[in-house]
Amino acid sequence: MIFTLRRLPGSDDVRVALPLVRRTRDPHEGQWALPGGWLDVSESLVAAASRTLSETTGLAPSYLEQLYAFGAVDRSPTRVVSIVYWALLRADDVSTELDSADQRENVQWFDAATLPRLAFDHNEIVDYALWRLRNKVGYSRIAHGLLADEFTLAELREVYEAILGRRLDPANFRRQVENSGTLIPTDRFRTGSHRPARLYRYNQDVELADRGPLGDRD
Amino acid sequence: MIFTLRRLPGSDDVRVALPLVRRTRDPHEGQWALPGGWLDVSESLVAAASRTLSETTGLAPSYLEQLYAFGAVDRSPTRVVSIVYWALLRADDVSTELDSADQRENVQWFDAATLPRLAFDHNEIVDYALWRLRNKVGYSRIAHGLLADEFTLAELREVYEAILGRRLDPANFRRQVENSGTLIPTDRFRTGSHRPARLYRYNQDVELADRGPLGDRD
DNA sequence: TCAAAAGTGTTCAAGCTACACCCATGC
């Protein structure tokens, strides 16, 4: 499951988007489904997730984490246990790649809020992943995975707003994120419209204890 | 992975305890390991976890949740992917069963804080599960899974203290848990020493949004 | 000069912490 942000063409809104693949074989042929693949005998779970991701989008994720193992007996005609991972892609990486994606005609990007009916139990999986994403944005720095190295506070706030689905007070957001100690101000500014905004970087030193003793392994 | 609470014989302290099984075959023969088993072709993941649990302890869990899927290539001589579940048992259920457990000589209960070196990567798995338990006690009502139907606030606080590993202020604990709306006071009291303490039940109606859209399924 | 975003200050309410204090029971 791959998430990124896209600016809606007609409006100023930023939305969560994800790529789906059209099924070309019989269980649910023609329907859209999450990209997936089989685990190789000598391949770790993350490695398999990473490989599948790259086969679908041609990109390396900026964040990758196990979501859940789905194993109900009736979720597929044949018995399948899916160990689902979710990933974040930076918007600028995606945009440089969109043209080639057009050529993979069986891959298409969708707005996460308005998905069609998907194959298998994939709608439930997406719902759960979106719930995790919304939760996690509050207590970890995954927003970083959706931004370039340097960004303004307004851009960071846009990410939070897209994920949480509601507006945040710019003044309070600034203070909260500044006090968290995870941001380093640079001496560069983003100009172009109105008053220039200071650019920030994420502080790599702060441990987030995001995943507890699991850390970055597995 | 099975958790319960036990009162230390010598002291008044309550500690988190878990059962381990002694390996009787070659990878890590003789070492202690988490109970586990193979997934049947027509068996859901929870069902397999539940079955393994009952085969180990002869008991049904009061709480059962998927922990994580471990799939590093080198975690076992042969390739094994373990989808680990964790469970809670009520202390009183366990104590009625302890005698028969003595007969299963390859099963033994350990204090979670002072475990020996376990087989495979099982120490890491326990660490991660304990971290999840500590986190989760803060925002969900899993403490319920370690208590009888009716309990005093002091007993509930003991559960929190055992899991978190620190003392809590009785006055503040009372207010927090009362204001959470998850407890229903009964008109019964626990007598026997000093002033009788009111017994409480958990309010089954409150949704905890514990696992998000996953709910109790899978 | 004006619109609009960047950035600062202030107030209010809610929640948590520490701790003093009263209440009811067994011994």
Added chain:
DNA sequence: GCATGGGTGTAGCTTGAACACTTTTGA
């Protein structure tokens, strides 16, 4: 009576929400 845990009250601090306000740019 008195020790002890059950239970209540309260002052101080921190955090977050709301919103008024100042600053700096492009047009």
